[in-house]
Amino acid sequence: MRGLFITVEGPEGAGKTTQTNLLGEWLQSQGADVLYTREPGDGCIGAQIRQIILNPNNCALTAKAEAILYAADRAQHVEQVLLPALAAGKVVLCDRYVDSHIAYQGYGRGIDLAFLKDLNQMATGGLMPALTLLLRLSPEVGLERVIKHRDKDRIELEEIEFHKRLSAGYDAIAKANPKRFYVVDAAKPIIEVREQIISAVGGLLLQAGYEVNLNMEED
Ligand SMILES: Nc1ncnc2c1ncn2[C@@H]1O[C@H](COP(=O)(O)OP(=O)(O)OP(=O)(O)O)[C@@H](O)[C@H]1O
Ligand SMILES: [Mg+2]
Numbered sequence: 001m002r003g004l005f006i007t008v009e010g011p012e013g014a015g016k017t018t019q020t021n022l023l024g025e026w027l028q029s030q031g032a033d034v035l036y037t038r039e040p041g042d043g044c045i046g047a048q049i050r051q052i053i054l055n056p057n058n059c060a061l062t063a064k065a066e067a068i069l070y071a072a073d074r075a076q077h078v079e080q081v082l083l084p085a086l087a088a089g090k091v092v093l094c095d096r097y098v099d100s101h102i103a104y105q106g107y108g109r110g111i112d113l114a115f116l117k118d119l120n121q122m123a124t125g126g127l128m129p130a131l132t133l134l135l136r137l138s139p140e141v142g143l144e145r146v147i148k149h150r151d152k153d154r155i156e157l158e159e160i161e162f163h164k165r166l167s168a169g170y171d172a173i174a175k176a177n178p179k180r181f182y183v184v185d186a187a188k189p190i191i192e193v194r195e196q197i198i199s200a201v202g203g204l205l206l207q208a209g210y211e212v213n214l215n216m217e218e219d
Contacts (some may be wrong), residue, residue, distance in 0.1 A: 048072075078125065
């Protein structure tokens with residue numbers, strides 16, 4: 001397969017990691033060379049930036065500084081990880097990318113959307129995914145899923161209104177980019193969400209001339 005860039009988006013606990021792994025397994029079964037990655041924090045520079053962003057002790061971090069840190073992480077990630085993998089023909093599955101930035105820092109924190117757009121243009125050089133899967137889930141349900149398994153990080157500790165604003169932001173971004181986005185109801189059982197995602201990704205691959213088997217049965 002040729003290089004293909006897919007991002008997975010959604011609020012905390014929507015199932016991004018779960019579904020990225022399931023999609024990756026399916027893509028591998030179709031012969032793809034898959035690279036799993038995520039933002040923030042892939043690679044050793046990114047891991048240090050991620051620590052600053054998510055550390056609950058960093059309550060003095062300003063919204064603008066936070067937005068720029070995310071962009072620094074992304075610039076590093078694009079150049080060091082994403083572009084080389086795509087050039088090598090991998091299918092790159094990235095857990096969070098530019099749309100998280102717009103939803104969380106723009107709609108959630110109220111940072112100017114035009115500023116974020118410019119920042120992302122600089123960080124990515126214009127690299128955007130062919131497909132973005134948006135796992136849509138109410139913040140209450142998502143946060144409930146997350147706290148069952150671990151302590152909340154600095155972002156998860158935000159008030160529920162913040163999470164509602166960013167969820168509405170995701171909807172607005174998806175509406176403005178209907179060709180790039182595929183929206184899934186992430187409240188459905190894991191297996192149903194998986195099937196919808198595989199249909200969407202399979203459709204994209206078929207359109208692009210790849211040979212894929214869309215039979216959902218496990219081998
Ligand atoms: N469709 C689903 N229904 C019920 N539980 C789910 C579903 N999808 C995922 N989960 C569970 O919810 C929890 C969070 O899932 P996961 O870590 O995949 O979400 P995430 O979007 O990656 O979260 P985070 O934003 O924290 O990275 C896990 O325990 C997972 O097993
Ligand atoms: Mg995750």
